[in-house]
Amino acid sequence: MFDVVIVGGSFAGLSAALQLARASRSVLIMDDGHPRNRMSPAAHGVPGWDGVPPAEILIRFRADLAGYPTVSFLNDRTDDISGAVDAFEVTTQSGECIRARRIILTHGVRDILPDLPGVGDAWGLTVLHCPYCHGYEVKGRPLAVLATGPMAAHQAHMLRADWSEDVTVLVNGVDGLDQQALSAARIRVDARTFLRLESGDGIRVTFQDGPAADFAAIFIAPKVDLAGSPAVRLGVGMSDGPMGPYVRTGPMQQTDIPGVFAAGDLATPMWNVNFAVGDGARAGAGCHQSLLFPDFIPALEKEAA
Incomplete structure (x- = not known):
C-alpha cells in the first residue's frame, strides 16, 4: 500500500509529490503523458522559467523527484477510485489495482473548444x-x-x-x-x-x-469539462466556475471526502502554472499532515460554498 497515490503528473501533481518525498513517504504518480498545456511552445510568467517550454519544465521537475527513492511513476490512466481513508483502491485503465491511504487529484480538466x-x-x-x-x-x-x-x-x-x-x-x-x-x-x-x-x-x-x-x-475563455474524470467518479463536491465545474477544496486543498485532496486546474477557476505549483505544494503538505494527525486536516464540509 502506498501512502499517497497522485492522479496526474503535471505541475500540481509533481509539486505535491515533492513535499511528500521530502518526508520519505511512499508516493505513486499516475499520468498518461498528456498535460493540458502540451501544445504551448512556452510558459510565461513562471519565475525562473519565463519563456521555457512547459515540457522542459516538467522534465526538470521529474528529474528533481528522481532523487527520492520513495517516489514511483506509472504511465497509465485512472479508471476508478473506491474505498475510504486509509483504504483507497485505484483501478487503472490497464486493469491494475493499487491501494493507497490517501489520494491527491491533480489530473486537470478537458477544454471544450x-x-x-x-x-x-x-x-x-x-x-x-x-x-x-x-x-x-x-x-x-x-x-x-x-x-x-x-x-x-x-x-x-x-x-x-x-x-x-x-x-x-x-x-x-x-x-x-x-x-x-x-x-x-x-x-x-x-x-x-x-x-x-x-x-x-x-x-x-x-x-x-x-x-x-x-x-x-x-x-478565448474555453468551457471546461470534468465529466467521467476520477474526481467525478469518486464523487467529490463541485462548485460552478465561469467556465465550468471545479473541485471544491479547503485551506489545505482537502476535498469533502476524508483523505482526498485536489490541486491544479481541476480545483480552481483560475488556471496558471504558478497557481498549480503552489496549490500542489499545499496539497502535498496537507496530505502529509493528515497522515500524521488524522483529525488535524478535516475534510471540507459537504455544505461549504
Whole structure:
C-alpha cells in the first residue's frame, strides 16, 4: 500500500509529490503523458522559467523527484477510485489495482473548444486563453476575443487596457454581450458568421461575407469539462466556475471526502502554472499532515460554498 497515490503528473501533481518525498513517504504518480498545456511552445510568467517550454519544465521537475527513492511513476490512466481513508483502491485503465491511504487529484480538466474549423489546430499557438500567460508576446498588435460566453467581454476589456489598442470581439452567435460598454471602451464588435480560422504569422479569420480579418492572436475563455474524470467518479463536491465545474477544496486543498485532496486546474477557476505549483505544494503538505494527525486536516464540509 502506498501512502499517497497522485492522479496526474503535471505541475500540481509533481509539486505535491515533492513535499511528500521530502518526508520519505511512499508516493505513486499516475499520468498518461498528456498535460493540458502540451501544445504551448512556452510558459510565461513562471519565475525562473519565463519563456521555457512547459515540457522542459516538467522534465526538470521529474528529474528533481528522481532523487527520492520513495517516489514511483506509472504511465497509465485512472479508471476508478473506491474505498475510504486509509483504504483507497485505484483501478487503472490497464486493469491494475493499487491501494493507497490517501489520494491527491491533480489530473486537470478537458477544454471544450468552439466547433469551428481551425480552432483546434491553432489552440495554444495563436488561439490562446490567458493574457497574463501569452499577452506580452502579441502586445501592440491587432487582437481578437472569440466569444464563448460572458467572459469574452471581460477578456476584451483586459486586453484593451494593457495589451493592445486594437481589440475586436468576434461575437460567434453569443448573446448577452454588453456591446454598448465594449464600444465605449473602443473595442470593435464583429457579428459576422465564421467560415474558418487559418494560422500562419498570426491568425486569419474568414467569414461568410465581407473581407477576412487578420490578428496576431485570438483569445478565448474555453468551457471546461470534468465529466467521467476520477474526481467525478469518486464523487467529490463541485462548485460552478465561469467556465465550468471545479473541485471544491479547503485551506489545505482537502476535498469533502476524508483523505482526498485536489490541486491544479481541476480545483480552481483560475488556471496558471504558478497557481498549480503552489496549490500542489499545499496539497502535498496537507496530505502529509493528515497522515500524521488524522483529525488535524478535516475534510471540507459537504455544505461549504
